Amino acid sequence: MGKRKFLYMVYNENEQSVTSTGIEFADFVHALPIGINHILLLDSGYAEGEFHAGLRMEYVRKERLQALYKENVYAYGDFCWVDFEEVAVLNKLEPQEKAELLYLGHFKQPLESPFFEKLCNQFVYLAHDDGWFNKVFYKNAELYTGMLRQLVANRLKTYGLDTPPITADVGEQLKLFAKDGLLIESSRLVKSHTGVEVPLHVIGTITNHDELYNNIERYKSEARSQHWLVYKNGEWTIRQHH
Template identity: 35%
Template sequence: MKRQVNRKELIYIHLNAAHQYTISYGIDFLEFARSLPKELNHLLLLKHRFEGAEFNLHTRFEYVDAEDVGKLLKEDIAEYGDFCWMDFEDYDGLNELDGQEIAELLYLGHCKHHLRIPFYNKLNNRYTYLSQDDEWFNKIYYRYVSDFYHMLGTAVSLKLGYFRSERSFFSLRKGTPFPPIPKEMIASFTDEMKEGMVVSLSKTIQSRTKVEVPVWVVGDYINMDEMFDDYAVNFKNAPDGYYEFDKKTHEWSVYF
């Protein structure tokens, strides 16, 4: 049974660089989409419950036009259970997929794992998004790892904004958002993310001049209940590093 926790409390990331994917907790589909360097294009839906999808006769999959992605973003995706998709560039490429490739997509949506790393030149896809109870367990493949670093740096700042609306200690001027953490600073924790790292928003520390967001290495998890158990032990120890925001300069830095 899932532990009842504040959904904004932390972000867990495990990076598998060899196979170009992350496993995460704490970032949902809306936050993911808002944090990407470019807006999402058309989405090929592998597992979903979206009633506004269209049907592609060649692949027998449903899809969402780029202009309708906004409607999907308004859905309560966590209620879908499984939610799996892959972006694609144009319909011609979708209609060129062969039987083997379609079979790979079926396996991908069913098992949430690849037969081969799921990037197809015919689709020119940047992402493959596989979630169960969206935000609780998300497995995302990135064609370009820089997209992941950009997404995470933006998502952390967004979630700090949620906390600022709930807690008085984030004393930025009202209406002033936290700027994204630069992707180069996110990347400085790559080794920790390869082991499995938590970014703890609830343990963030504030002084008059700065905000410190701590991170802990907790290990490689698929079961998020087990991840929380390890986090509950680790946060009692000194963090493995910080993302630090300077209130005066509005700039980020990192410390180990």
């Protein structure tokens, strides 16, 4: 399928959500700047969770998350969850809160806020064919930039490159690009003896990821702007494509 050949993401500042293709569940959790306590599964095929009778939902405790991280969640089709702080709070959710969680898992969008005061969730993760269409709500926008900074470094490791995470200022610039649809082509990076350059294209908001994948060269040729993400002499920068 080639879903890992590039990263494409759209950052919606009003929602504090990121819609993406090319970022899988394992990519996400291994790039997060904070840890996750527990996970409430809104929609998934995971069979090893604990059943909560009051919610009629499965959840996974923190100490068992490593097994979930190793799962092929793409095979589930839909894979949707929220994190939460304390297991005991699941017994304290009111009918309205339960209804909002059920709506979130079924319709893949929040009925009200995606964040629940009792759960203290930092994320809402909504995926269909994980890595192909993902939408993540971030309670704090800095969690997104922190994830993105580490994600790129992790992706470069798969090409035999060992770089530090992207610096905060460059991460903020990437977030600005992502407001208009950012394509990061890690598979077309250019190595040199002094560093690496990764092509960036700002191509607008594309909701149909099949359309993007099938016509990627056209979208690149019509890009609003083109740049290089550069790691050279121990420093991260972004330069305009000429």
